[in-house]
Amino acid sequence: MKGYKIIVLAKQVPDTRNVGKDAMKANGTVNRAALPAVFNPEDLKALEQALRIKDENPGTTVTLLTMGPGRAAEIIREGLYRGADDGILITDRKFAGSDTLATSYAISLAIKKLSPYDLILSGRQAIDGDTAQVGPQAAEKIGIPQITYCEEVVAITKKSIQIKRRLERGVETVEAPLPVLVTVHGSAPDCRSRNAKLLMKYKHAETVTERQDGTDDYLELHDARPYLNIHEWTVDDLNADEEWLGLSGSPTKVKKVTNVVFTAKESKVLGDKDDEIEELIQELLENHTIG
Amino acid sequence: MNNIIVYCEIEDGILADVSLELLTKGRKLADELKCELEAVVISNEVEGIEKVILPYGVDTLFLAQEERLYPYLTLPHTSILTKLLSDEKPQIALFGATSIGRDLAPRIASALRCGLTADCTSLEIGEHRDKKQKKDYKDLLLQIRPAFGGNIIATIINPETRPQMATVREGVMKKEIYAPNYKGKVNILDTSKYINEEDFIVKILERHIEKKKIDIKNSHIIVSGGYGVGSKENFELLFELADVLGGDVGGSRAAVDAGFIPHERQVGQTGITVRPHLYIACGISGAVQHRAGMEESAMIISINKDAEAPINNIADYAIIGDVGDVLPKMIKYYKKNAK
Ligand SMILES: Cc1cc2nc3c(=O)[nH]c(=O)nc-3n(C[C@H](O)[C@H](O)[C@H](O)COP(=O)(O)OP(=O)(O)OC[C@H]3O[C@@H](n4cnc5c(N)ncnc54)[C@H](O)[C@@H]3O)c2cc1C
Ligand SMILES: Cc1cc2nc3c(=O)[nH]c(=O)nc-3n(C[C@H](O)[C@H](O)[C@H](O)COP(=O)(O)OP(=O)(O)OC[C@H]3O[C@@H](n4cnc5c(N)ncnc54)[C@H](O)[C@@H]3O)c2cc1C
Numbered sequence: 238m239k240g241y242k243i244i245v246l247a248k249q250v251p252d253t254r255n256v257g258k259d260a261m262k263a264n265g266t267v268n269r270a271a272l273p274a275v276f277n278p279e280d281l282k283a284l285e286q287a288l289r290i291k292d293e294n295p296g297t298t299v300t301l302l303t304m305g306p307g308r309a310a311e312i313i314r315e316g317l318y319r320g321a322d323d324g325i326l327i328t329d330r331k332f333a334g335s336d337t338l339a340t341s342y343a344i345s346l347a348i349k350k351l352s353p354y355d356l357i358l359s360g361r362q363a364i365d366g367d368t369a370q371v372g373p374q375a376a377e378k379i380g381i382p383q384i385t386y387c388e389e390v391v392a393i394t395k396k397s398i399q400i401k402r403r404l405e406r407g408v409e410t411v412e413a414p415l416p417v418l419v420t421v422h423g424s425a426p427d428c429r430s431r432n433a434k435l436l437m438k439y440k441h442a443e444t445v446t447e448r449q450d451g452t453d454d455y456l457e458l459h460d461a462r463p464y465l466n467i468h469e470w471t472v473d474d475l476n477a478d479e480e481w482l483g484l485s486g487s488p489t490k491v492k493k494v495t496n497v498v499f500t501a502k503e504s505k506v507l508g509d510k511d512d513e514i515e516e517l518i519q520e521l522l523e524n525h526t527i528g
Numbered sequence: 529m530n531n532i533i534v535y536c537e538i539e540d541g542i543l544a545d546v547s548l549e550l551l552t553k554g555r556k557l558a559d560e561l562k563c564e565l566e567a568v569v570i571s572n573e574v575e576g577i578e579k580v581i582l583p584y585g586v587d588t589l590f591l592a593q594e595e596r597l598y599p600y601l602t603l604p605h606t607s608i609l610t611k612l613l614s615d616e617k618p619q620i621a622l623f624g625a626t627s628i629g630r631d632l633a634p635r636i637a638s639a640l641r642c643g644l645t646a647d648c649t650s651l652e653i654g655e656h657r658d659k660k661q662k663k664d665y666k667d668l669l670l671q672i673r674p675a676f677g678g679n680i681i682a683t684i685i686n687p688e689t690r691p692q693m694a695t696v697r698e699g700v701m702k703k704e705i706y707a708p709n710y711k712g713k714v715n716i717l718d719t720s721k722y723i724n725e726e727d728f729i730v731k732i733l734e735r736h737i738e739k740k741k742i743d744i745k746n747s748h749i750i751v752s753g754g755y756g757v758g759s760k761e762n763f764e765l766l767f768e769l770a771d772v773l774g775g776d777v778g779g780s781r782a783a784v785d786a787g788f789i790p791h792e793r794q795v796g797q798t799g800i801t802v803r804p805h806l807y808i809a810c811g812i813s814g815a816v817q818h819r820a821g822m823e824e825s826a827m828i829i830s831i832n833k834d835a836e837a838p839i840n841n842i843a844d845y846a847i848i849g850d851v852g853d854v855l856p857k858m859i860k861y862y863k864k865n866a867k
Contacts, residue, residue: 251676253676253677253679254677257650257795265830266679266806267679267680269676269679276710279685286633295650320761329860335780336643337646338637338638338641338642338643338714339645340625341638341865351763364677365675365676365677366646366675367646367647367674367675367676367677368634368646368647368675369634369646370629370630370633370634370637370644371634372634373602373632373634373638374634374635374637374638374671376635377634377635377638377639378638379608381604382602382603382729383631383635384730385602385627385630386631387629399733404627404737405626405627406738407735407736407738408735408736409599409732409734409735409736409843410733410735411730411731411732411733412730412731412733413729413730413731414729417730421709426837430828438555445718449767466628474819477670480679484666484699487643488642488686488687488689489643489644489645489684489685490640490684490685490686490687491683491684492656492670492683492684492685493682494680494683494684496679496680497674497678497679497680497681497826498672503847504840504841504842504844504845505844505845506835506840506846506847506848507845507847507848508845508847508848509847509848509849509850509854509857510851510852510855513847514847514854514857514858514861515857515861515864515865516866517829517845517847518858518860518862519865521806522866525649525650525672525681526805526826526827527749527774527806527862528649528650528700528701528774528807528865528866
């Protein structure tokens, strides 16, 4: 077979990067619901790496895989407009409350269902959960090596891939056999923009659920053009052990969440007396400003 | 069994700062939980590494040493730790939230099916009540971390799985020797029992690591000084406070021009821009060019003799007083109150 079969993991996330005034609550904390939902930035960079391999190697296919609520189909369309070949949305109420272990379990089952494949690309980190754990955990569950923090795919052959990695104090080039899971770092090049032709082609790409909910009737269109189907997989399609999904499959629990307050408060004026300084230090320790 | 274990990172025969910070924290937690502190080093042979590690209060140091275990590779380090953690059954396992720690810890957590909390800035021991199941948990590790692009601070727990695993940011905790002659034992692991050839299928072709430079940009706490600090010697107080808080030192251009600190530490329009969790401005008037580099700090404390200094207008807390008086008090009361 010519080319490579590449899977790109992508997550739809609230845009936490530039929290504008309209996304602030009166008390100075962020209203998370008001943030626009976007294609996780490093996942777009992962897509670009996949598309570059496709540019160079005819016959390559790029499949987007995302887990999330129904609206996450938006990022699959976004990927199709930029050059991906198809997309799969894993969606099920039973995934709700998943931590990274349960998320990577579900993703690993979907990847296994897509085998054989040559390469899996993901972002390093999602800008909401901010853990950078899903990539390495999915690789472990599938049983393939991982290469984290990719800045550039230096070379790829049917047997192996060479990756330049960005580390906190330097760079490293490594070689791994295929298949491998590669997480892409923020220092990798940006993704190309939408392609006008692809935009026309995939404008009506939808999941079954979207089609059922939609007002327009494109049923015939979808029969005639199968590439307009965004596949939707549920727990049943994945043959998942439900104990390892959602809340029950998630060993970490969020005990408490405190919003960081942004608006500048009135400044408190203190003197240099011992008790005043001690009180301040105790306050800072209590709210974890210092540890 | 039931101990605390810290994975120690080595670069060029030198232990990473974050590992020493974790050992310091690990010792405190071990004292609180009345258990032992263990450390593990996986690398090539490093002469005298136990002399560096044991004084942090380490009861057992596990050494897995072999030429091909340095530089770091994911798979062999994962294999060694997965087996070691399964055998030793610690209650807590800590890693630096570094390029290495964040590559390694999730892979191990997945293999052990354990909870892992990412990028913590603070760790405490506490309890938890599960209201639904009416179950009480004692002596849990409370793992505190920013998420959502820094917009929230979450406390995460792993009630059921062991070890409770966490990666912790560099520079947020202090490092402190526990006892210079601490008596711990060294346990040399027979690597052939832990790794096999297949762990070496990923090969490093090339590597360029830069020596650590002054870079205060990623510090979460910055103690910054201005012309009002008065001298290079007086800046030692700022370094001391930064050290106990786990932060770094910055300064104004006037302090740089006066030769108190090097230019790499200058904050402002012609220096660097910083956004730490806490910025302590000592003897800095708050000129607009300085503010441009620090205004977005999550919290600002100013220490200034002059109640009218402009810096006080953007400070959350303005301490009116002399830097030379206030800083020693802050250090003293931090040491007294910090756990
Ligand atoms: C405040 C808060 C704190 C949390 N802290 C923790 C914690 O410390 N430990 C923990 O285990 N869980 C934690 N979680 C849960 C975690 O955020 C979710 O499990 C989330 O689904 C995946 O983690 P992430 O967003 O950090 O992704 P990351 O691990 O940062 O994502 C890395 C890459 O994996 C891929 N990927 C991730 N998710 C998906 C997806 N749904 N579909 C397709 N590809 C994907 C993407 O390519 C992404 O770039 C926390 C959640 C919250 C709300
Ligand atoms: C083009 C341009 C670019 C610039 N770029 C920068 C820049 O990047 N960064 C920068 O910082 N500046 C920059 N400046 C300089 C800036 O304008 C100020 O001159 C400078 O920030 C002042 O530094 P300072 O606050 O330390 O000193 P001062 O303004 O002299 O303030 C000293 C403060 O210390 C207080 N003080 C004195 N003694 C004590 C004591 N014992 N205890 C407590 N408080 C005491 C005083 O009350 C006073 O408020 C720039 C200027 C220009 C024109």
